[in-house]
């Protein structure tokens with residue numbers, strides 16, 4: 230007899246530009262299949278390959294998931310645990326926390342979190358608990374995109390009001406700079422970019438599929454983009470494509486940039502970036518004539534000079550007045566504030582008894598070595614043993630017996646292996662929430678499609694229960710999901726409640742495309758765009774943007790790029806068997822000429838090594854990668870690879886030039902053949 234079938238519309242809450250609409254098909258109350266929503270304008274019926282595999286296997290498999298709270302019974306890092314009840318787990322944590330708080334030492338509780346789930350409540354509600362106890366937050370953006378945010382905020386007063394992708398229909402040019410949509414925004418690559426009427430320019434050292442499909446691909450050596458921006462501006466000025474009236478009315482500091490432009494000819498640009506002068510000229514004219522959209526990737530600023538690069542690249546829309554009009558603007562990440570959401574509501578910083586304290590991921594290993602400054606550690610929504618820099622040093626610090634560690638995840642990761650208590654989190658298929666894409670100005674429902682696996686609980690419920698175990702009384706720590714969903718939707722001003730949104734799946738925040746900066750008002754001290762500012766000087770940067778060129782690696786060394794893999798989502802899905810089959814063994818991609826020069830062939834075993842660490846990898850060859858660069862995708866689980874490490878074992882945690890941010894794409898290493 231055929232079962233009763235129902236389908237539930239929901240949204241993928243991964244840290245992904247796409248925020249795909251999904252359909253969950255259930256038979257007799259049990260999930261059969263998770264697939265793309267055919268009515269959703271981004272996913273159009275298909276999820277990406279990695280989510281299709283993961284959501285239809287390990288993510289719904291009680292044997293693969295963490296299903297009960299666990300307490301450690303073996304040495305730290307070995308992953309030996311025994312199941313315990315929620316009551317025992319929460320009481321054990323509370324018993325550790327109480328004396329620390331009684332001493333007024335909440336700051337020694339370190340908490341790391343990020344975008345394991347990027348749904349609004351699951352991502353941010355637990356921060357209320359950490360504010361209440363005055364914990365030190367490891368600033369999540371420092372491992373990802375903070376330098377770019379800091380530079381854009383200083384210049385425009387915001388980094389989160391990007392162009393509305395719907396305005397592509399009015400743009401004659403789209404410049405994608407240092408992003409790889411074919412991996413990190415697959416549907417946007419496949420549909421939005423492919424269908425945009427304008428010409429597409431991609432600037433990326435790797436000739437990835439988005440670069441290959443573009444009208445123009447400029448392939449600078451990593452770390453030379455600021456110089457490339459100046460060479461483009463030189464041509465824009467020479468061709469009379471500057472918007473003088475925009476510059477005079479809305480910009481401060483342009484006159485200080487002009488003298489530098491004179492010597493930044495396309496030929497000079499070619500000599501420092503490797504991009505042919507003719508291509509620089511062609512791209513400059515295309516962008517300069519406009520209207521043009523500029524997509525600033527997150528990979529672009531993960532450089533030692535990431536702040537300087539963003540400063541220089543931002544000059545393109547400024548100099549050409551490509552802002553505040555249809556078909557113009559830049560996009561980094563589109564924030565939820567622009568959808569009306571009050572940024573202080575969910576995190577509840579007012580609960581903090583002092584000034585909220587934070588720490589860069591670049592300093593996490595060092596902080597965890599200091600027993601006085603780190604007495605307890607919470608890791609949730611984040612897999613630091615795979616994703617953070619100084620991997621070997623961090624893992625050594627995590628073995629400290631006196632560092633009481635709580636890890637909250639869906640899966641037994643390298644990080645949970647070090648925990649004293651592991652708490653099982655429910656997946657997005659198991660609770661209601663909201664998702665706001667950071668590309669499109671949309672609002673989507675994440676709808677509960679099944680009961681949580683085993684005894685797992687959503688992040689927010691875990692922290693409500695922990696607040697209760699601590700006998701806290703602030704009502705904000707116990708707010709229900711229903712109340713928060715209603716409050717958030719009210720803030721957006723959309724005329725629908727959660728039930729109505731669930732039926733639609735995704736709605737546009739506004740019917741017509743938003744045009745940021747249409748009023749030419751900028752939230753900077755002067756109200757103008759500030760090319761020069763005290764904020765840059767305070768960061769130790771020159772007052773005026775400069776065409777910085779990072780030196781090439783010393784003879785014999787390679788620049789290691791470790792961007793997003795099309796098959797992984799940061800470290801997520803590394804444990805998914807079918808994804809592992811697709812990704813193959815841990816490899817280092819080299820240009821065939823680079824390999825030949827070193828006497829290497831595809832499949833050879835090599836050691837990639839620098840002063841921070843070393844990693845055994847298998848050589849793969851690709852003409853997409855320029856000579857001088859080694860491509861090692863991020864996100865593999867260390868414990869599933871023979872080296873017991875991933876590419877972050879080579880990442881010394883050097884800070885970018887702004888905001889204590891990651892410069893992981895500046896890592897360099899030497900390559901040593903192991904077989905021949």
Ligand SMILES: Nc1nc2c(c(=O)[nH]1)N[C@H]1C(S)=C(S)[C@@H](COP(=O)(O)OP(=O)(O)OC[C@H]3O[C@@H](n4cnc5c(=O)[nH]c(N)nc54)[C@H](O)[C@@H]3O)O[C@H]1N2
Pocket residue numbers: 244342343344345346351372373374531609610611612613615616617637638639640642654655656657688791792793798799800801863864876877880893
């Ligand atoms: N070498 C190198 N390293 C990098 C980068 C790079 O470019 N190169 N990129 C960096 C960037 S951009 C980022 S953002 C970071 C990301 O680093 P992470 O934050 O570690 O990334 P994820 O693997 O997405 O998520 C972490 C964990 O959250 C878990 N999770 C999923 N859903 C939930 C949930 O609902 N609740 C809980 N509690 N857990 C959940 C997942 O199972 C996963 O183990 O990595 C950085 N690391």
Ligand SMILES: Nc1nc2c(c(=O)[nH]1)N[C@H]1C(S)=C(S)[C@@H](COP(=O)(O)OP(=O)(O)OC[C@H]3O[C@@H](n4cnc5c(=O)[nH]c(N)nc54)[C@H](O)[C@@H]3O)O[C@H]1N2
Pocket residue numbers: 244245246373374406407408409410412413414432433434435437449450451452453454526527528529531532790791792793794795796797798799800864894
């Ligand atoms: N499939 C998949 N999707 C993801 C993620 C994932 O891990 N997997 N991660 C998510 C997260 S957390 C983030 S932050 C985003 C990141 O997504 P993106 O913004 O696309 O960032 P990355 O993948 O780090 O790098 C993008 C590109 O930057 C290039 N790049 C590196 N250095 C330079 C440079 O000096 N100059 C220029 N011009 N380009 C450079 C790299 O070659 C790479 O092609 O993706 C999100 N989406």
Ligand code: SF4
Pocket residue numbers: 241242243245246247248249272276277278280414415416798
């Ligand atoms: S990870 Fe991105 S592309 Fe894949 S299903 Fe989720 S939103 Fe879509």
Ligand SMILES: [Mo]
Pocket residue numbers: 244372373374527
């Ligand atoms: Mo990220």
